[in-house]
Amino acid sequence: MPVFAGEFLQAVMVLFCGDDEAHVGALELWHNDPDVSHEMRLVDGYYGTADMFEFNSRHTRFPHGFGLPGRTWKAGLPLIIKDLHNAKSFLRWEEAAEIGINLGVGVPYRTGADQSWVLTFLSAQATPIARRFEIWVPNEARSALVFRAGDCSGQTDLAGLYATTSIARSDGSIGGAWATGMPAISDDLAHDGSIAAAEARAAGLSQMVALPVIGSAGLDAVLAWYL
Template sequence: MFEFNSRHTKFPRGFGLPGRAWKAGMPLIIKDLQNARSFLRWEEASEIGINCGVGIPYTTPPDQTWVMTFLSAQATPIARRFEIWVPDPSRTELVFQSGDCSKNADLASLYASKTIRKGEGSIGGAWATGMPAINEHLKVDDTIAAQLARAAGMNQIVVLPVIENALLKAVLAWYL
């Protein structure tokens, strides 16, 4: 039923996970989907155990936006941690914006005043190249993000840069 409804649901700008990511123009993480009334299919998601969603908008000329959404279930998660990093006002470093961790870590506190420079580690590397990155061995990444992920028992990362008009808007990272 969830799959059927997903294929036949239209998401206006600002509604549901895709519509909210579209309106924000930024990646969006919705935690605890079974209780998120802003997630239009929350009842069906709850029935099948989906508990976290990520929306990633990509704008293409002429001003068309496509939104990729990833839904994760507690029993079969696609990732154990999601993080969104954004450039600071001077565009010299990335700062933590939001995240969700299956270990219930307070990521905002862990990353308070921590930054990642352009080209540094997997996350900074995706910013420098503008290309997605996959790192199967976080032990070779010395960034604060990799250190904290390793401490939580995570060893791999997938990184997706979100770029608009040739400028990085955000970096979405998820850890396995």
């Protein structure tokens, strides 16, 4: 997963995926070239054992604002879609429901004036990619990060939990990703002093990855996921 700041490549974060006969889930890369099409099409993906879902995805196109890739493209920010079996905005919801995929996360990339890319995580309840996802964005004054959206396998009300809290620049892994423009990996949240890490520890989570999403004018968001 590359991290760009304008035309400059800040870092590349590498994910290694496990696999077995029961594994369901997907990582996908979508792309739009306006000189070719007004839709996003799949560049490549990993689907575990979901062969039919993979086949359908490779033959699906997403207009601007439709489906997880198209909605992430339009928003220009990380996006979380929960309960995909009930989410008609997720155009592949029927196929996803059949194999147990219940959560989608999209990450936008802009690497040129007119090229758009979206990376998607599709997570199954039985084999989740992460136990908690959070999206943090700068407040209006850009003095702190505030919670925008999230999902927790423990059914925690994250919006309520973080309603009156914020994360300062350089505060823990999430604030550090904002300060440096670099991804951050914490393999022991006991050493992270942020409110997000404290709440994660209270929920029995011990590890975190924080990915900065950088736009043309600075940080747009930090996507954090927890194990």
